Amino acid sequence: MDYSNKKICGPMVRCSTLAFRLLALEYGADLVYSEEIIDYKMINAKRNYNELFKTIDFTVDGTEKPLFQTSEKEKGKVIFQIGTNNADRALKACKLVENDVAGIDVNMGCPKEFSVQGGMGAALLKKPDQVKEILTTLVNGLSIPVTCKIRCLHTLEETLELCKLIESCGVKAIAVHGRFQEERSRMPNHDDFIREITKTVQIPIIANGGSNDIKNDEDIEKFRVNCNASSVMVARAAMWNSSIFRKEGTLPLDDVIKRFLQISIEVDNYFFSTKYAVQQMLHEELSSVRGAAVLGSLAGEEIYQIFGMLDQYNDLQQRKEDFFRFSALKRKT
Numbered sequence: 001m002d003y004s005n006k007k008i009c010g011p012m013v014r015c016s017t018l019a020f021r022l023l024a025l026e027y028g029a030d031l032v033y034s035e036e037i038i039d040y041k042m043i044n045a046k047r048n049y050n051e052l053f054k055t056i057d058f059t060v061d062g063t064e065k066p067l068f069q070t071s072e073k074e075k076g077k078v079i080f081q082i083g084t085n086n087a088d089r090a091l092k093a094c095k096l097v098e099n100d101v102a103g104i105d106v107n108m109g110c111p112k113e114f115s116v117q118g119g120m121g122a123a124l125l126k127k128p129d130q131v132k133e134i135l136t137t138l139v140n141g142l143s144i145p146v147t148c149k150i151r152c153l154h155t156l157e158e159t160l161e162l163c164k165l166i167e168s169c170g171v172k173a174i175a176v177h178g179r180f181q182e183e184r185s186r187m188p189n190h191d192d193f194i195r196e197i198t199k200t201v202q203i204p205i206i207a208n209g210g211s212n213d214i215k216n217d218e219d220i221e222k223f224r225v226n227c228n229a230s231s232v233m234v235a236r237a238a239m240w241n242s243s244i245f246r247k248e249g250t251l252p253l254d255d256v257i258k259r260f261l262q263i264s265i266e267v268d269n270y271f272f273s274t275k276y277a278v279q280q281m282l283h284e285e286l287s288s289v290r291g292a293a294v295l296g297s298l299a300g301e302e303i304y305q306i307f308g309m310l311d312q313y314n315d316l317q318q319r320k321e322d323f324f325r326f327s328a329l330k331r332k333t
């Protein structure tokens with residue numbers, strides 16, 4: 001696995017499902033990250049192959065929605081992002097997916113209270129010993145590459161020190177979101193910090209934080225050049241319209257939403273995950289009649305009807321019913 005010269009679809013809680021990742025790959029992303037999955041939840045998940053949809057589902061007993069889902073179609077291209085504050089637990093969780101994913105990424109940038117108070121995400125930026133322990137445990141214990149995703153610290157010196165420490169742990173790349181922990185996404189990104197990091201460490205740097213100015217593939221390249229980075233990770237701009245990864249140009253939003261709904265059928269995406277992603281795609285028109293209808297929808301058929309795809313949705317329900325009937329029959333005989 002090489003992290004240079006890659007266009008990457010970044011991790012986004014609730015959005016970066018298998019269906020969304022397959023969409024981004026189809027449009028030209030080279031690598032796709034899962035949403036952050038917390039280690040203590042993951043260690044309780046069981047791996048199942050879903051014969052009907054040909055997906056690999058990691059689900060915790062008693063829950064309906066898989067914690068993590070992948071498939072042959074994203075093999076070699078999906079990075080599993082872990083949220084952790086504990087090296088041994090992180091390793092235990094990552095071991096479960098080691099043979100199904102291309103790499104592991106440790107989230108060291110999440111500023112949300114839940115993460116930081118739990119000693120995870122951005123809380124790790126100020127805990128070099130813990131960073132070292134987590135990363136070296138994962139690097140030594142796993143057969144796949146390990147990376148991490150950070151935010152910038154308040155001074156360039158501190159940020160460079162952190163990156164040197166991370167590099168010394170044997171990770172294969174660092175994704176850098178060019179903002180400080182308390183800075184919101186509408187604020188300018190510190191591209192200058194990312195530029196300096198690329199001059200200080202040898203491993204590939206993945207520039208992140210440029211979505212406010214990214215509308216198409218050319219903008220992704222501009223951001224990469226401006227940061228002097230090896231690769232670019234795009235999160236929000238990809239969530240709003242994944243076809244920004246297309247070399248041939250960004251597609252109209254309706255085409256993208258319909259393709260997403262089609263893929264969601266193919267992998268049986270969980271309804272609320274489908275709804276959340278469509279809501280994000282429609283972020284600029286949520287007050288329209290259509291936007292309000294999506295917001296108010298309580299079942300898959302409502303969203304599929306809004307986009308004129310009810311037949312495809314009903315076919316899916318029929319396939320599921322047939323499959324379960326056939327499986328029950330097989331068990332009896």
Ligand code: FNR
Nearest residue numbers: 010011012013035036107177209210211234235236
């Ligand atoms: C995020 N981000 C994020 N980061 C991360 O490391 N793990 C995660 O699970 C999430 N989840 C998440 C959800 C949503 C809805 C958003 C908008 C963002 C942060 C994200 O990956 C990225 O670092 C920032 O959005 C900045 O990059 P862009 O959006 O400017 O490309």
